[in-house]
Amino acid sequence: MRFVADVMLGKLARWLRILGYDVVYDPYAEDEKLVSCAVAEGRVLLTKDRHLVERWRKKLRQNGYLLLKSDDWREQLKETISHFELDIQNHRMTRCADCNGLLEEVPKEFVRYRVPFFVFNAHDRFARCGQCGKIYWAGSHYERMNAALDEILGELQSSSGNA
């Protein structure tokens, strides 16, 4: 499942990418551009904008859309995950949160002069975004992201258990 997110949803777009989902996000995209991207590329539209949905409902029905309720990205992420029953474990950290490119593992030697020295020394596995070139490694930032995800997913499970 692939997505296009409206201009209000930058944070949600990043976190869906961290889960491994393909999300087009352009902070300057106008409604018409979002809709044509959804139609042309077979993407589900994620939006906060009721008017957008009402105006383009016919076109959006083709690939589906989700009109999000919350203003908080954590709640938005939960809404999206439960609505589409997304796989939230198996593809984490396979995609660049910044640009949506796919990450590819690179040999340690490749990053020697591309990451801080202490990072190079402390880690053995590195990945590079095939699109923007950003280098990723499983450091403290990575652990914090995983912890944040686990917390959100834990809340999701306990709330669906109570329903």
Ligand SMILES: [Zn+2]
């Ligand atoms: Zn990238």
